[in-house]
Amino acid sequence: MDASYDRLLALLLESRQRQCFPSEIATAAPEFVKQVLGLLFPHFADRLECTASAIRRDVIAVEANLVRLQGLLKTLYPDTEESIPQRFITELPDIYAALRQDADAIFEADPAARNVDEVILTYPGFYAIAIFRVAHSLHRLGFPLLPRLLTEFAHQRTGVDIHPGATIGRRFAIDHGTGVVIGETTVIGERVKLYQGVTLGALVVQKSLANSKRHPTLEDDVVVYANATILGGDTVVGRGSIIAGNAWLTQSVPPQSVVTRRTEVRQRGSDSDLGELEFHI
Incomplete structure (x- = not known):
């Protein structure tokens, strides 16, 4: 027991002397x-x-x-x-x-x-x-x-995880919030709305890509409903697009697109046909 105690003390002393971190x-x-x-x-x-x-x-x-x-x-x-x-x-x-x-x-x-x-x-x-x-x-x-x-x-x-390096425009809205993840190199335009559980993440996680754009771009006026996942540094969600709840997106979509939960992409029409995309609490 004494030998283990002494070994622990020696280990911690060496660690603290090497880098005395300001705990406060x-x-x-x-x-x-x-x-x-x-x-x-x-x-x-x-x-x-x-x-x-x-x-x-x-x-x-x-x-x-x-x-x-x-x-x-x-x-x-x-x-x-x-x-x-x-x-x-x-x-x-x-x-x-x-x-x-x-x-x-x-x-x-x-x-x-x-x-x-x-x-x-x-x-x-x-x-x-x-x-x-x-x-x-x-x-x-x-x-x-x-x-x-x-x-x-x-x-x-x-429960909202936003990396401080992300770029986020004005009039940004997160509803409910829990489970939202926004990665370091994400770019978000003006008047974007996210709902709970949305992930804006990296498609490939490798340390060698640390200085690359790994996370998606959301242009102005995009709405992303609950639990949708958008991945990849080359993925651009065009202006005015709507991403349905539970959608999984790894490729760019043009402006005014509607992406369903089955990841089908169509052009946006009237708001009257968007009911299946919404998930409000």
Whole structure:
């Protein structure tokens, strides 16, 4: 028993000396994104003071927290640009505007939604999108590790898994949310709607393809119903297309297409013949 104990101690000591990882980053990441969302939306704020000085103080606190997180990771990522926290703050107006449009799109798409405040406060799809947009900004600015921690926190909270590297346009709506997967190189246009269980994934999973486009492109005004799977970096879903629930798609379809659950492709006509494609709860 003593020999096993000593062997364990030696193994862990060697591991920690080789890479002393800042353990608090795992708990600090969720607190940071809560702080950002509380700044942007009173729905998420622990306390609310409606004065310019209070808002200025909260903005400064967000930037200071991001500087602190950057410091925690400095040893592991010494080449990170020091200007990232300040640049992130300058992007917050655009993040806020995009999220307001996302909330409006979700409200307009869901007959069960009574108002936009309800969407912001209670819809897991909006919460996941909100965290994604924060994480995507940091990812694009080159902040290491934190973006993945943020989107994995959203994944745990909502069941929606969006890689921070994905590119997603304005007025994006996810209804219900549970089981949605959006891969790293996915490109999503404007006014796209996804329902629960949708996968936008890679057709082939190989480490050698890490720097290639592995995930599909959805052009503007595409609707993808529940549990549909769309795979492949060369797969493009044309503008205005509708993908039925449970469809499996690995090839491109032209604009205004209708893809049935049997993966039959036809041109879109009137909305009156789309009943079999929809799966609402």
